Amino acid sequence: xxxxxxxxxxxxxxxxxDFEIHALRGISLSIREKESVAxxxxxxxxxxxxxxxxxxxxxxxxxxYLLEGEDISSLDRNSLAAIRNKKIGFVFQVFNxxxxxTALENVELPLLYNGTSAKDRIRKAxxxxxxxxxxxxxxxxxxQLSGGQQQRVAIARALVNDPAIIMADEPTGNLDTRTxxxxxxxxxxxxxxxxxxxxxxxxxxxxxxxxxxxxxxxxKIVRDEELPNPKKAEEELTALPEEEEExxx
Amino acid sequence: xxxxxxxxxxxRALVRNKMRSSLTMLGIIIGVGxxxxxxxxxxxxxxxxxxxxxxxxxxxxTVFSGSHFRHGARSAAGTITNLTDEDAQAILDYCPAITxxxxxxxxxxxxxxxxxxxxxxxxxxxxxxxxxxxxxVVSGTFFTNQDVRGATKVCVLGKTVVDNLFxxxxxxxxxxxxxxxxxxxxxxxxxxxxxxxxxxQDDVVIVPYxxxxxxxxxxxxxxxxxxxxxxxxxxxxxxxxxxxxxxxKHKIPPGEDNDFTVRTQLDLASVAGSTSGIMTIxxxxxxxxxxxxxGIGIMNIMLVSVTERTREIGIRMAVGARGRDILIQFLVExxxxxxxGGIVGIMLGVATSQVISGVLNWPVFVSAPAVALAFxxxxxxxxxxxxxxxxxxxxxxxxxxxxxx
Numbered sequence: 109x110x111x112x113x114x115x116x117x118x119x120x121x122x123x124x125x126d127f128e129i130h131a132l133r134g135i136s137l138s139i140r141e142k143e144s145v146a147x148x149x150x151x152x153x154x155x156x157x158x159x160x161x162x163x164x165x166x167x168x169x170x171x172x173y174l175l176e177g178e179d180i181s182s183l184d185r186n187s188l189a190a191i192r193n194k195k196i197g198f199v200f201q202v203f204n205x206x207x208x209x210t211a212l213e214n215v216e217l218p219l220l221y222n223g224t225s226a227k228d229r230i231r232k233a234x235x236x237x238x239x240x241x242x243x244x245x246x247x248x249x250x251x252q253l254s255g256g257q258q259q260r261v262a263i264a265r266a267l268v269n270d271p272a273i274i275m276a277d278e279p280t281g282n283l284d285t286r287t288x289x290x291x292x293x294x295x296x297x298x299x300x301x302x303x304x305x306x307x308x309x310x311x312x313x314x315x316x317x318x319x320x321x322x323x324x325x326x327x328k329i330v331r332d333e334e335l336p337n338p339k340k341a342e343e344e345l346t347a348l349p350e351e352e353e354e355x356x357x
Numbered sequence: 358x359x360x361x362x363x364x365x366x367x368x369r370a371l372v373r374n375k376m377r378s379s380l381t382m383l384g385i386i387i388g389v390g391x392x393x394x395x396x397x398x399x400x401x402x403x404x405x406x407x408x409x410x411x412x413x414x415x416x417x418x419t420v421f422s423g424s425h426f427r428h429g430a431r432s433a434a435g436t437i438t439n440l441t442d443e444d445a446q447a448i449l450d451y452c453p454a455i456t457x458x459x460x461x462x463x464x465x466x467x468x469x470x471x472x473x474x475x476x477x478x479x480x481x482x483x484x485x486x487x488x489x490x491x492x493x494v495v496s497g498t499f500f501t502n503q504d505v506r507g508a509t510k511v512c513v514l515g516k517t518v519v520d521n522l523f524x525x526x527x528x529x530x531x532x533x534x535x536x537x538x539x540x541x542x543x544x545x546x547x548x549x550x551x552x553x554x555x556x557x558q559d560d561v562v563i564v565p566y567x568x569x570x571x572x573x574x575x576x577x578x579x580x581x582x583x584x585x586x587x588x589x590x591x592x593x594x595x596x597x598x599x600x601x602x603x604x605x606k607h608k609i610p611p612g613e614d615n616d617f618t619v620r621t622q623l624d625l626a627s628v629a630g631s632t633s634g635i636m637t638i639x640x641x642x643x644x645x646x647x648x649x650x651x652g653i654g655i656m657n658i659m660l661v662s663v664t665e666r667t668r669e670i671g672i673r674m675a676v677g678a679r680g681r682d683i684l685i686q687f688l689v690e691x692x693x694x695x696x697x698g699g700i701v702g703i704m705l706g707v708a709t710s711q712v713i714s715g716v717l718n719w720p721v722f723v724s725a726p727a728v729a730l731a732f733x734x735x736x737x738x739x740x741x742x743x744x745x746x747x748x749x750x751x752x753x754x755x756x757x758x759x760x761x762x
Contacts, residue, residue, distance in 0.1 A: 160756050163675075165674075165675065165755050165756050165759075166756055185679070185680060186679045186680065186681070189674065189677050189678060189680075190677065190679070192674075192675060192676065193676065193677020194677070198675050198676070200759070204668070204671075204672045204675075204759065205672075206669055206672060208373055209369075217672070217673065217676050218676040218677050220362055220678075221673075221676065221677040221678050221679070221682055222677065226362075265676065269677075
């Protein structure tokens, strides 16, 4: 079976007038369906640039990127937007929810851009929210939710269009340990249900929940290996000492 | 995105910043309101002038005696005294486009009644006056052709003269003295008010033109001939017929200037109409400037809003919004802002018009086309001034937008 993602010598050069930044220096990798991959590296290593290209938010300067066999590198802005809408769900470090907009409406957002009827939007958004354990909070606003809950809303938004891939950029960067593990648990269960998860992080602890780790440095892959025993979020949670209540952000 | 959804998103964005939205709208409200009120005032003035022109008479054609041309010097209009009551009769007899004719002479005079006196205008006509000038008597009667033939000393008074000489009394049957000659008052004219140039038309005493010629002024010619055309469409024809007839009668060889001038109600109406038309355009143009200023306010706020909501735009793009979706969202926001402003502005404009017409006693006419035009103009302002900020938003790079702090 052909891999979900294939990149061939991806190069990304940012031209800053006087000098150029080589963010990616020929990245070739392939990711199969249902993999969970953690891309690690210090800041400035090019891992975010890679995620932007893999997430169809940006195009490579050179090289090819095949998503489900389709060459993405040469598509225009509108086609990229359509692919983001259909195939990719994003989760960000800072949640990126629309403020003063209910959880339900935040989750509905991707559906607004593919012509889903109002009835279906609400049904799908409610289903996605219940998948991340937020039934009952549909009409809460982001500022009434804890950080962990906000990230769950963001995950529900990423899920709502049944994407092939979820891309998470430092999803636990603003969360405490327990909540981080809970969020990783959600990613693990989504992965078990068949969604490919690509995770960007600089924390080894978090990368340990993925089945495959890729290390980045100076725009190049320095390590790419399968983990024989990824950590399991359920087990880690029971090992944690009990806390009285969830930490409010 | 569905249209309803776009409207909902736009509405929510505007409600989120109530104060800012309403202040932005204020520019449009004032602009549209000013346009409506100003155009209303202009159109009201036009109607007033039209009504006054119509009040001059019934399809009126007036013949003035012309000017001298002697030894190369031209004298003032009316200095020739060659217009006669025979000309008037000939016009009635030989011009098929004319139904009624009266000679007209006039002079200023001191009028005395009892111990009161008043300087007024004395004008001589024949009884056709009532029809030609569309000016009936409200009490008493008008004089007859017999009075004209006999040059009797009878008169009909305008309302202002009655107010000044017979305060609180019925003047009909009374006696006034014009230049010391006693005249019997036969009737009182209805009130016509001011004419288009502010002169009080009711400050007048009407006498038989023969009486005025022989007993008050001492002339044998007439100063004007006033005539009614069959209908409005025949006014120009009547003018031609009168011109030809009088040239023939006055034996003017071809190629020489007329020794008289013919003016019609249409001339006056078109002059007055173009004057008020210019006024309407002028007022509307001045008011439009405030609408444009309001539009620039919209553009300013939309630019601020795009910058402020850069991250929101990034989020929307990340989840699949195309540039066009973002463009439409911001464009609709600015159009909604303008349309709400437009509706409120129309109400404000209509209300202002009412106040102006009430307080200043000035007829204000708010027409449906003016309202529709103002409304569409507001929408146009929204699109025009909203386009640049919306386009700017739609061209944002999603990554940059997501990173924006």
